[in-house]
Amino acid sequence: MTSTTAYVLYLVSALGAASLYFLLPRAGPSKMAIGAALGVSAFVGLFGILGTQDSVERSDEIFFHLFGIAAILAAARVITHPKPVYSAIYFVVVVIAVAALLVLQNAEFLAVALVLIYAGAILVTYLFVIMLAQQPGSPIYDRRSREPFLAVVVGFILMALIAGRAGELPTRAAEKTVLADGERIPASTASLLPSNTMAIGAAVTTQYVVALELAGVLLLVSMVGAIALSRKRITSDVVRSPRRALGQIGKEVDPF
Amino acid sequence: MFVESLKLCGLVILLAPLAGAVLAGAFGPVLRGRAHWPAILGVGTALIAAIYVLIQVAHAPLGAAAVSIPIYDWIADGAGSLFKVEFLIDPLTAVMLVIVTGISLLVVVYSRDYMREHGHPQQGYERFFAFLALFVFAMCALVLCGNFLLLYLGWEAVGLCSYLLIGFYYGRPAAAAAAKKAFLVNRVGDFGFGLGILLIYLNFQTLDYRSVFEIVERGFVLVREEPISPALMTTIALLLLCGACGKSAQLPLHVWLPDAMEGPSPVSALIHAATMVTAGVYMVARCGAIFSASETAMTTVAVIGALTALFAATIALVQTDMKRILAYSTISQLGYMFLALGVYAADSAIFHLFTHAFFKALLFLGAGSVMHAMGGVIDVRHFGGLRRALPWTYATFVIGSLALAGFPMFSGFFSKDEIIHHALAAHPLLGGMALLTAALTAFYTFRMVFLAFHGSPRVPVGVHPHESGGWMLAPLCLLSIGALAAGYVGVEATGRAFHRFLLPVFASTFASAHPIHAAAHETFWTNYGLMVVSGGLSIAAICVAYVFYVRQPWIPGLLKASARGVYQLLWGKYHVDELYDLSVVRPARQTGRICVGIDDYFVDGLLWVVTAVPRGIAYLLRTMQSGLLQGYALSMVAGVVLLLLLAL
C-alpha cells in the first residue's frame, strides 16, 4: 500500500470519526443529517480504497462490499441509537453480516455457530434483560453520551493505526496439496475432508482437545455462577440525589 | 573487710529505698491501703545499714576514716577520662545518712495516717509512698556519692522528687504552680552549679572528690604545670554556691520554699526541712577545700547566710499560715548554717543541721497533725485554744518550738549558740545579725504557738478538732525526744563527741583557717557569757510573745496599725516575688508569645507554601478520578493508542 493510500485511509478515518461524533446521542437539536452525510462519504472513501486495492478474491468482491457495508452501518447504528431495543436489533444485523463474511472465507461452521449462539442465545438474553430493566419513556442516560469527542478520536486513531498496518500484509501463501507429517489440516479441504465442519471437528477434538475440555468446564462454572447471582436478594437503596449536569464532576471541591 | 562491708552497706542504703519505691509504684493498685509497707521496709533497711555504717566509721582507725569505694566504671571514653560510680564514706557521709534515713522513716510512718481521711487512703496513696521512697534513694545517692557527676545526678533527682511531691495534689492549680516554681528556681541555681562542675572538670581533668580536693589543696595542677589562680577558685566556689542557694533556698533563690508548702505536710517535713534543703549545706561542707581556698567565696557565703536568716525571720513575724511561718523559719535556720560555713565553722553548721532536722521535722509534722485535725485549715487566725483538743500534738509542738527558739538546755540552743559564737568572733556585724535573728525566731515561733494553741477558740463552724492516731503521734514523740536530747552529743559534757567525730573531714579545710580553737578556754564569760545572753534573749522573746498574744491581744493590732508601711512590706515578703515576676517571668512570657507568633505565621506560612504544591497537583489529578468506569476505560484505551503510536 502506498503512502498516499495510507493518507487517504487516515482521511477516511477522520471523516468517519466526524460522522460518528454527530451521530451519537447528544443534547440539543439532532445533527443526524450532517452525520449521515459525512458517514456516506466515509463509506465511499473506504470501499473505494478497498476496491482499488487487491484486497479480496475477485470472486468474492461484490459480496464482500455488500456485507461489509452492512456490517459497518449496522454497527454504527448499534452504538448511536437512543433506544436499547433498536440497538439489539441492529446488532442482529451485524451478526448476520459478519456470518456472511465468514462464509466468504470458507468458515461455514463458524458462521452458523455465530448465528446460532449470538442471534439465537445471547441476543435473546439481552432482549429479556432490556425488557426487564427498561424504564418508561426515554431516560436521560440513553439520550446523552459521555465524552463523545475524546472517545471518537481515540477510537478512530486506533482504527487508523490498525488499518494502516493492515495494508502491509503480505499476500496469501500458495495452497499446499501434499501434507507432511504433523502439518496442520489446510482450510480449503477439497482434497482431504468433505467439509469445513468436519475439519473443524477433527481439529478441535484432536489438536485442541484440552481447550475443548476447558471450554466445557468454563461453561459449567458460568452456569453455576449465573444461578448463584440470580438467587441473590438485593434491596434497592436508591436515594433520590440531585441530578448532576454533564461535565461537572470533579470540579465541586475547593482545594484551598 | 572494712571496705567490703561498707560497700555492701552503701549498696543496701541505695537500693533498698529504690526497691521500695519500685514496689510501691508497680504494685500500688494492688496494695492500695498497704502501700506504705514497701516504703517503710525499704527505708527501714536503709536506716539499719546507715547505723551500721556509722558504727563502722566511728570504730575505724584514725586516718582511714574517709573511704573511697568504686562500684563500677560508668563512662570511659578511652582517651583518659573515666567516670566511675563510686561512694565516698567518711564521718560526714555517715552522719548525713543516719539523719536522712532516720527522719525519712519517721515521716513515712507518720504519712501512713496522714494520707488517710477517716481511715481510708487518699487518692494517690500508693503514688505518695513510691515518690517518698524514691526521694530517699535520691538523697542517699547525693550524700553517698564520690564524685561531682553523681552529685549533680543526685541533686537533680531530689529536685525531681521535690517537684513530684510538691505537686502531689496536681489537680489544684496552686500546687501545680508551686511545683513548677520550685523546679524552675532550682533550675536557675542548678545552672550555676553545672557551670561550676564544668569549670572543675575543664581545669582539673577529673571530677571525683579525692582527686579534686587533692589538687586544690596542693594549689597546683600537675597536668598543666601551673598554679591555680585564685580567681578561678573564687569563680568555681561562687558557681557552686549558686546551686547551694537554689537548693537550700537562700537569697535570692528562696522564693520557692514558702510556695512549696502546697505539698502535704510530711513532704514539707522531710524534704523542705530536714533533708533536701540541707543538700546545699552538705555540698558546701563537702567541698570545703574549694570554698576555703577563696576568701571572697567564704565571705559571700557568710553574708548570704546572715542576710537570709534575718530577712526570713522578719517576714515570718507577720505570716498567718502556720506552714508558711515554718517555711520562713527553715529558710532562716538554713541561713544560720550557711553563716556557720562562711565563718569556717563547718562542724557547727553540720551540728545545727543535725538538731534542726529533729525539731523542724517535729514542727512540720505537728502542723500536719493540726491540719489533719482541723480538716485542712492552716490559718492561725482560725485556730485557738487547741491545746485542750490536741494535748499530745500540743506537747510535742511546744517541745519543738522551744528547741527552735533556742530555749536553754534544748538541742537548738546548743547548736545555734555555737554559730553565734563563731559569727561574733569573725565579725561583730554578722554576730549581731545572728543574735537579732535568734530573738526574732523565738518571738515568731511562740507567736505561732500561742495563737494556735492558747486563747479562746476561734475555730470555724463545723470543724471539730480531734487528736491524731498512734501512727502519727509516735513519730512526733520520737522526734521530740530528739529535739530535747540531740544537742547533748555536741556539748562539753560529752566531750563534743559530734564535733570530734567530724574532725577528720574538716581538719584540712575549714578548721585550718579557723582562729577560734586557739582561744577556746579562757574565762567563764568567754565560754558561757554568750550562752547566757542568747538564752536570756530567747526567754525574753517568749515572754514578749506571751504578753502580746495571750495577755494583751490588742497590742499586735496597735503595732500593725501604727507601722502600716513596715507591716505591708513584711506581709508582701519584701515584694521579691513581684520583682521576679516583672523582671524575669513577664519578659520570658512575652518572648514565648513572640515565638508562638513566629511559629504560627512565619513557619506555618512557609509550610503552607510548601504544601500548596502537592495540594495543587492533587486538585488537578482529582478530576481524573471520576469514579466512572468509562472514564477509566477511556484512559486505558488512550494509553494503548499512545503506546501503539510510539511503537508502530
Added chain:
Amino acid sequence: MPSAMGYVIVGAVLFALGLIGFLVRRNLIVIFLSTEVMFQGIVLNAAAFARFHHHLEGQAYALFLLVIAAVEAGLALGLVMLLYRRKDTLDADAWSFMRG
C-alpha cells in the same frame, strides 16, 4: 494474490466502533452490547487470518472465543440485573462512588 487486508480492515472498523460505543454510551446494556460488537470484529479478523495461513487454528480460536463471549454475556447480564435492582436504574453514572 489478494491479501487478508479487506477483512482485517472491516474487522478493525467493527472493533473500533464497538470500542467507541463502550466508551460513550451510558446505558449498561448498550455498553455490553458494544463489547459484543467488538467480539464480532475479532472473530472476523481471526477467520481472515485462518484463511490466509491455510490452517484452522484461527477458526478454532474464534470458536473458543465464541464460548468465552457467551459465558461473559451470561454473567454480565446477571450482574446488570443485580445492579439494576440495587439502583433502580441502568445508568452507569449511578456507580461512581469512588470519585475522588
